[in-house]
Amino acid sequence: MVVIPHTVEVARLYQTEFVRSARAVGLLWAVCTFCFAIIEVVILVQPSWVGTREIHYQGGGRPPQTGTLGLFEVCLESDWPVPECRGSLATLTPLPAFQSPAVLVCVSLTMVWASVGCLCLFRFCNAATVYKICAWLQLTAGFCLSLACMLFPDSWECDEMRALCGEGVGSFSPGNCSVHWAFVLAILGILDAAILATLAFVLGNRQDALLPHEIKEAYA
Numbered sequence: 486m487v488v489i490p491h492t493v494e495v496a497r498l499y500q501t502e503f504v505r506s507a508r509a510v511g512l513l514w515a516v517c518t519f520c521f522a523i524i525e526v527v528i529l530v531q532p533s534w535v536g537t538r539e540i541h542y543q544g545g546g547r548p549p550q551t552g553t554l555g556l557f558e559v560c561l562e563s564d565w566p567v568p569e570c571r572g573s574l575a576t577l578t579p580l581p582a583f584q585s586p587a588v589l590v591c592v593s594l595t596m597v598w599a600s601v602g603c604l605c606l607f608r609f610c611n612a613a614t615v616y617k618i619c620a621w622l623q624l625t626a627g628f629c630l631s632l633a634c635m636l637f638p639d640s641w642e643c644d645e646m647r648a649l650c651g652e653g654v655g656s657f658s659p660g661n662c663s664v665h666w667a668f669v670l671a672i673l674g675i676l677d678a679a680i681l682a683t684l685a686f687v688l689g690n691r692q693d694a695l696l697p698h699e700i701k702e703a704y705a
Contacts, residue, residue, distance in 0.1 A: 507691050511616075514684050515604055518619070521677050522601050525594040525626075528674060529587075530574060532558040533667040534637065535659055537649060552649055553665055556580065556587040556637075559645050582643030589633035590671070596626035597678075616689030620682045627678025634671050 532555030552561035556579050558572030572580060579587035600622040606615045638657045641650075650660035 613692035620685035
């Protein structure tokens with residue numbers, strides 16, 4: 486079979502553009518993965534998963550407490566500019582009612598940072614393999630984070646929530662409180678993990694498509 490030189494040249498140029506676009510998307514994926522790892526740290530340490538609603542208090546008695554609550558701390562507003570926080574963030578000891586969500590978020594955080602560490606393997610290993618390893622790590626991170634977001638409201642019926650949000654607190658019922666930005670950020674993190682994992686699988690399959698037939702047979 487005779488191959489037209491023009492066709493060979495077009496195929497070579499197409500493959501070059503294909504590689505360039507894959508590298509550009511891969512770089513964007515790596516930057517987003519690093520940003521997601523930082524977001525996971527914020528989700529873990531911020532005491533802003535739940536907070537009191539804005540209440541217009543009228544009466545001569547003592548006004549109700551206002552503040553926020555996270556996996557590790559309960560922070561109450563005071564006369565000082567800095568809220569008064571109770572908990573053990575320094576030793577990473579979660580509040581008793583939220584131990585399971587905290588552990589799951591820690592596992593998710595570990596998986597995401599492991600995928601960041603795997604970026605160094607691009608210099609030593611097959612790029613397709615690295616992408617797929619990172620994809621599975623990010624899928625695991627998203628799964629653990631989704632479990633944490635489901636277990637967190639199920640654990641609201643505890644002393645810390647009652648002290649902050651009133652006696653109307655129950656499972657999936659925050660009483661006088663509402664979810665705050667850290668919990669919303671955790672939910673968005675699940676979507677972020679799914680998108681990054683899907684993109685990593687796509688990039689891995691595209692890298693496989695670039696391998697010569699002889700190398701594919703060798704790997705098989």
